[in-house]
Amino acid sequence: MDFEFSYKTRTSDIEKIKGNPCDVLIVGGGITGAGAANILAANGLKVVLAEKGDFASGTSSGSSKLIHGGLRYLAQGEIMEVRSLLKERNYLTANTEIVKPMDFHILVDQYSWRKGTLRFGLYLYNLLSGKFSIPRFRENHGLYPESVKGYFVYNDSYTDDSLLVISNIVTAKMHGAVCLNYVEAVDFSTRDSGSEVTLLDHTTGKKFSVEPEVIINAAGPWAGEISSKLNLKLEHGLKLSKGIHLVVPADKIPVKNAIAFRTYIDKRQMFIIPRGEVVHIGTTDTFTNEPDDFNITDEDVDYIVKSVSHLFPALRKEDVITSFCGIRPLFGEGNDPGSVTRDFEVRMRGNVLSILGGKITNYRTASQDTALKVSEMLGMKLKVKGLPVIEYRRPDLSLPERIEYEIYHECPVYTEDIMRRREAARIYTLDMGKSIEPVVREQVQKAGMLKG
Ligand SMILES: Cc1cc2nc3c(=O)[nH]c(=O)nc-3n(C[C@H](O)[C@H](O)[C@H](O)COP(=O)(O)OP(=O)(O)OC[C@H]3O[C@@H](n4cnc5c(N)ncnc54)[C@H](O)[C@@H]3O)c2cc1C
Structure with a gap:
């Protein structure tokens, strides 16, 4: 592949765009911004993406890394949302090497949904994904503690969330976008047509400006901060929910498949996800007011370890190797984080577009919606009618x-x-x-x- 995208080209890219107009400035280099940059650059627009840290350094590297329809959302009646997520899961699994299928056991015990409800839910889940199959209940036979009556097997997918973001960023770069990490959007001045945004390069401490026709707020949990700087009000506000995962050695939880279960503590759904030498366990879901609240408390760790060691008694708190945290940017009504929709909304106000809420799984639909709105704002026709495609692939090398x-x-x-x-x-x-x-x-x- 004949292109360079490095620390060196980053410096020359800054020189190239300094003080100049562009069609779109995207604020945020998580999956939302990366997908938007990919599709907009593929449409031939002059795109600049500014990310204040590294690409994917926000929520998009702190997720459970599942590409899924979200079985839990079915119980909340979000049937169309689950259908659309499953469609994306199927596409990404079939067409992207970094999204792979994985078997899940969903456990049946006194804390789970009832066996019949689960059977129906899984039947519907399969049907919504285009597959007709009646889920079969399997007896425990010593695989899990005696309290577990048995389990159903279903299929979803997993990914490497950071690599998914970076692959979209590199594809955007291949289409001509300027994507800058460690560059923060610090000041905005919007006019009737066009605007001026001051960017700060954190590697040099120097500021420079760009003049975009359209500003896209793709700042995830920081979208509220960007909206305030732009004097835009978000009705219902953005709700932030913190989720942590713990990383433990694979020999403490020796499973080949992933496990979905409801914790005995408060019946919230949790996952055990094998990732080679280690297993990721989580997650929590607690409201926070701070997008930078990456603090992992002892209480969070206890909650996850106790929940999982109920099923795998060999697991102790001392076995935790490390942990990671993400802040969900949720946009919708709901008094507890689990009940707020995981769908996204793309808002248009003047020359600002805000992409709010969403999941990694549906990033392509959010990107397509964004591209349609940008074309409306700029009065242009889109060349690429479909959803964004990842064209970058890292080769197999030593x-x-x-x-x-x-x-x-x-x-x-x-x-x-x-x-x-x-x-x-x-x-x-x-x-x-x-x-x-x-x-x-x-x-x-x-x-x-x-x-x-
Ligand atoms: C614990 C947890 C588990 C999850 N599990 C899943 C899952 O299994 N599957 C799934 O599909 N989804 C999952 N999600 C949801 C998913 O991770 C998020 O919806 C998604 O990552 C949000 O992406 P984003 O790009 O909107 O936000 P982010 O990834 O946070 O990106 C926003 C970026 O904006 C940057 N930024 C902020 N302010 C500025 C500024 N002024 N200038 C420049 N840059 C700025 C930030 O540095 C950040 O990198 C999970 C979320 C959490 C928290």
Whole structure:
């Protein structure tokens, strides 16, 4: 693939766009901003994306990493939403190597939904995904503690959330977008037509401006802050909910399939998701007022460990290797976080579009909706009628070659950008990436990138 997208091209890209007009400025480089950049650049628009940290450093690297219809949402009556999520799950699983199918056991015990309700729910779930099958109940036979009567098997998919974001960002770059990490949108001045936005490059401390026709607020949990800076009010407000996951060694929970169950503590649904050497367990769902509230409390850890050790008694709090946290940007009514819709809304106010709520699974539909609204705002016809497609694929290479490839094609700025998001070894490996770190540091030094 003949293109470079690196720390070096990032500097020249800033020089190129400084003080200049562009069609669209996207604020936020999570999955929402990345998908929008991908489809808008594919339509030939002059796109600038500014992300204040690294790409995917917000919620989009702190998710459960499931590409799913959300069986739980069926119980809330969100049938059309589940259908649309399942359609996207099917597409992404069939067409994207970084989305893979996974078997789930949904456990039946005194805390779960009733067996008959689950059978009907799974039947509907399969039907909505285009598959006719009557779910079969399987007896426990010693796989789980005696309190578990048995389980149903169903299929969903999982991904590497950071890589999904980065693949969309790189595809946008391949279509000509300027995507800048460590660049924060700090000041906005909007006029009847066009606007001026001041951007701060955190690597140099220098500010510069761009003049976009349209501003897209894709700041996820920070969307409320951006709206306030733009003097826009969000009715019902954005609700933020914190979710944490714990990472534990695979031998403490020796399962090949993922498990969905309801915790004995408060009957909330939780997941146990095997990821190679480790297993991810979670999650919590608690309202917070702060988009930067990544604090993981002892109470959060206890809640998850107790819930899971109820099924796998070998698990202790001391086994937790690490944890990760994300803040859900929810947009809708509801008094408890679990009851607020996971659907998205794209709002148009003057020359600002805000993409609010949503899930990773439905990022392409949110992007398509955004592209339609941008075309309306700019009075232009879209070339790409469908949903965004990922054109970037990282080749299979040896470790040093792969790291070098990431450095020149996926624009990491610091070592940790590779460790946490390009490789994500901090949460997918038992040694939290310690064994690959010397190779990463060597390649980073060779490329003259920033340390840290
Ligand atoms: C615990 C948890 C589990 C989840 N599990 C799943 C799941 O299994 N499947 C699924 O489909 N969905 C899941 N979700 C939902 C999904 O993760 C989110 O909906 C999605 O990641 C939100 O993406 P986003 O791009 O809108 O926000 P973000 O990823 O947070 O991106 C917004 C970005 O904007 C940047 N930003 C903010 N202010 C500025 C500024 N002034 N200038 C420049 N940049 C700025 C931030 O740094 C951030 O990177 C989960 C969420 C959580 C919290």
